[in-house]
Amino acid sequence: MPAPYLVFKSVSKNFGALEVVSPSFDLEVKRREFVVFLGPSGSGKTTLMRMVGGLETPTKGQITIDGQPVEGPDRSRGMVFQSYSSFPWLTVAQNVAFGMKYRLDISPKKKKERLAHYLALVGLTDFANVYPNKVSGGMRQRIAIARTLAAGSEILLMDEPFGALDAQRREDLQLQLRLIQQQDAKTVIFVTHDVDEAVFLADRIIVFSKRPARMLEEIDVTALLGTERTLALRDSEAFFHLRTKILRLVRASAGADE
Amino acid sequence: MSERPSQGLSFRGALPRGRRLMIAVLASVAVLALWEVATRFGWMNALFFPPPSTTFATLVDMIEEKNLLYHAMVSTGRVWLAFGLSVVMAIPLGMAMSSFPAVGAALEPIVDFIRYLPVPALVPLSIIWFGVGEETKIFLLWLGTFFQLLLLVADDMRRVPQEYIEIAYTVGARPTQMLSDVAFRAMLPSLFDNLRVTLGWCWTYLIIAEIVAADSGLGFVIWAARRYMNTSEVMAGVVAIGLIGLFTDQALRVLHKFMFRYL
Numbered sequence: 001m002p003a004p005y006l007v008f009k010s011v012s013k014n015f016g017a018l019e020v021v022s023p024s025f026d027l028e029v030k031r032r033e034f035v036v037f038l039g040p041s042g043s044g045k046t047t048l049m050r051m052v053g054g055l056e057t058p059t060k061g062q063i064t065i066d067g068q069p070v071e072g073p074d075r076s077r078g079m080v081f082q083s084y085s086s087f088p089w090l091t092v093a094q095n096v097a098f099g100m101k102y103r104l105d106i107s108p109k110k111k112k113e114r115l116a117h118y119l120a121l122v123g124l125t126d127f128a129n130v131y132p133n134k135v136s137g138g139m140r141q142r143i144a145i146a147r148t149l150a151a152g153s154e155i156l157l158m159d160e161p162f163g164a165l166d167a168q169r170r171e172d173l174q175l176q177l178r179l180i181q182q183q184d185a186k187t188v189i190f191v192t193h194d195v196d197e198a199v200f201l202a203d204r205i206i207v208f209s210k211r212p213a214r215m216l217e218e219i220d221v222t223a224l225l226g227t228e229r230t231l232a233l234r235d236s237e238a239f240f241h242l243r244t245k246i247l248r249l250v251r252a253s254a255g256a257d258e
Numbered sequence: 259m260s261e262r263p264s265q266g267l268s269f270r271g272a273l274p275r276g277r278r279l280m281i282a283v284l285a286s287v288a289v290l291a292l293w294e295v296a297t298r299f300g301w302m303n304a305l306f307f308p309p310p311s312t313t314f315a316t317l318v319d320m321i322e323e324k325n326l327l328y329h330a331m332v333s334t335g336r337v338w339l340a341f342g343l344s345v346v347m348a349i350p351l352g353m354a355m356s357s358f359p360a361v362g363a364a365l366e367p368i369v370d371f372i373r374y375l376p377v378p379a380l381v382p383l384s385i386i387w388f389g390v391g392e393e394t395k396i397f398l399l400w401l402g403t404f405f406q407l408l409l410l411v412a413d414d415m416r417r418v419p420q421e422y423i424e425i426a427y428t429v430g431a432r433p434t435q436m437l438s439d440v441a442f443r444a445m446l447p448s449l450f451d452n453l454r455v456t457l458g459w460c461w462t463y464l465i466i467a468e469i470v471a472a473d474s475g476l477g478f479v480i481w482a483a484r485r486y487m488n489t490s491e492v493m494a495g496v497v498a499i500g501l502i503g504l505f506t507d508q509a510l511r512v513l514h515k516f517m518f519r520y521l
C-alpha cells in the first residue's frame with residue numbers, strides 16, 4: 001500500500017454563515033490517481049477543489065500533499081477552468097508557454113523544446129500561431145491542459161472543463177485526457193456532474209451529497225473496469241451497469257426536489 | 259436572417275463597410291445642406307447662425323491669417339498633457355480600487371463627490387491655487403477627466419475574469435506580475451475604449467480652461483471672437499474642435515481594431 005499523496009484531513013469550509021463542506025471531509029488520493037468529484041451543482045465540489053489549488057483555505061482541518069500542508073497556489077497544482085481557460089490576447093503557443101513564463105529554472109532553449117512537446121501532445125502544433133478566438137472550444141481546453149503540463153503541474157485540478165462542449169468533442173477530449181494522465185503519470189481531480197464522463201475517466205468516483213458537501217459513496221472504478229479506457233469500453237455491459245448504478249445514487253442524492 | 263441583404267434598418271442588422279461610410283457621409287452632407295439652405299432662405303439669421311459656406315471660408319481664412327493651426331496645436335497639447343496625467347494616475351489607482359476593497363471603500367465616496375462637481379465651479383479655486391498660468395488650464399482639464407476615468411478603470415479591472423487571475427497565480431506569478439501581465443492585458447481593450455470616450459470629455463472642458471487669462475488655444479480664439487460678435491469665427495473655432503474630435507476618434511477606432519485583432 002503506497003503512502004497517500006494528497007490528503008484531505010477533517011476539512012470543513014464555510015463562507016460566513018453558509019456551510020459548504022460540513023461537518024468534515026476526509027479523503028486520501030494516491031499519486032497518479034484520477035479522482036472524479038460527482039454531485040449536484042452547488043454542493044461544494046468546486047470549493048473543495050479550489051482548496052487543493054490553494055485558492056481557498058479550509059475553515060477547519062487541512063489539506064496536505066506529500067505530508068506538506070497546502071499554502072496558497074503553486075505551479076505544481078494547475079487549474080483548468082470551464083470558461084476563460086486561456087488568454088485571448090496570447091496565441092495558442094504563447095498561452096501554453098505562459099505556464100513556464102515565471103520559471104527561472106528552465107533555460108529558454110529548454111522552454112522551447114517543452115513548448116513544442118506539449119503542443120504536439122495535445123495536437124495543437126498546427127495552431128501554434130493563431131489566437132484562441134480562431135479555434136474550437138475543445139482546442140481551447142486543450143490549450144489549458146497543455147499550459148498546466150508545461151508549468152510542471154503534478155496535480156491537475158479540472159473544474160467541469162468539458163462542460164461547455166458538444167458530445168462528440170467531449171468524448172474526444174475525455175479519451176485524450178485519460179491517455180495523457182496515464183502517460184504523464186499525473187494526479188487528477190476532476191469535477192463534473194456528468195455520470196458518463198465520471199465513469200469513463202475516473203479511477204475512483206466520489207459521489208457528493210447536496211450542500212453541505214459530504215461523501216455519500218466512493219466507487220472504485222478501476223477495480224471494476226480496469227485502467228485502460230477505450231471507446232469500446234463505453235458500449236460494454238460493465239460500463240452500462242456501473243453508470244446506471246451511479247445514476248441512481250446521484251438521483252437519490254439530488255433529492256426529491258430535482 | 260443575415261443572408262437577406264439588409265438596408266441597415268433591420269434591428270441590429272448587418273451593414274457593409276462601404277454602405278456604412280456612404281450613409282455617414284450622406285447624413286453629414288444633408289445636415290450641412292439643410293443648414294446652408296436655411297440661412298440662404300432667411301429661415302435662420304445668418305448673423306447668428308452663419309452658414310457652412312461662410313464658416314468654412316472663415317476657417318480657411320483663420321488658418322491663413324490668424325494662426326488657427328498654432329492655436330489648435332496649443333489646445334491639443336494641453337488636452338493631451340492633462341489627459342495623459344489623468345491616465346497615468348487613474349490606471350494604477352483605479353486598479354488598486356478594485357483589487358483592494360479597503361482602497362475602494364476609502365476612495366469611492368470622495369471620487370463620487372468630486373465627480374459631480376461642475377468644473378466651472380472650481381475655476382475660482384483653481385486660480386487661487388495655481389494662478390492664471392498654464393497650471394490652472396491643465397488642472398481644470400485634468401479635473402474634468404481624472405475622477406470619471408478612475409471609476410471607469412476600476413470597473414474595467416473588476417470585470418477581469420477571476421479565472422485569468424487565478425491562472426496567473428497557479429503558474430507562479432507574483433501579484434505585480436499578475437497585475438501587469440494578466441489583469442492589465444485583460445482589461446486593455448475596454449480600457450482603450452474608455453480612454454477614447456473620456457478624451458472626448460476632456461475636449462469639452464477646453465473652453466472653460468482657456469477662457470481664464472489665456473492668450474492662445476482654440477478656447478481663447480472662440481472667446482475672443484465672441485467679444486466682437488464675430489459669429490462666423492466663433493463657429494469656425496467650434497467646428498475646428500469638432501473636426502479634431504472627429505479625426506482623433508476615428509483614428510483611435512482604427513487603432514483599436516488593429517491592436518485588438520484577437521477579439
Ligand SMILES: Nc1ncnc2c1ncn2[C@@H]1O[C@H](COP(=O)(O)OP(=O)(O)O)[C@@H](O)[C@H]1O
Nearest residue numbers: 015018020040041042043044045046047048211
Ligand atoms: N467565495 C464564495 N463566497 C461565498 N459563497 C461561495 C463562494 N464560493 C462558493 N460559494 C457558495 O458555496 C456553495 C458551493 O459552491 P461550489 O463549491 O461552487 O459548488 P459546486 O462546484 O459543487 O457546484 C454555493 O452555494 C456557492 O454559492
Ligand SMILES: [Mg+2]
Nearest residue numbers: 042045046191
Ligand atoms: Mg462547481
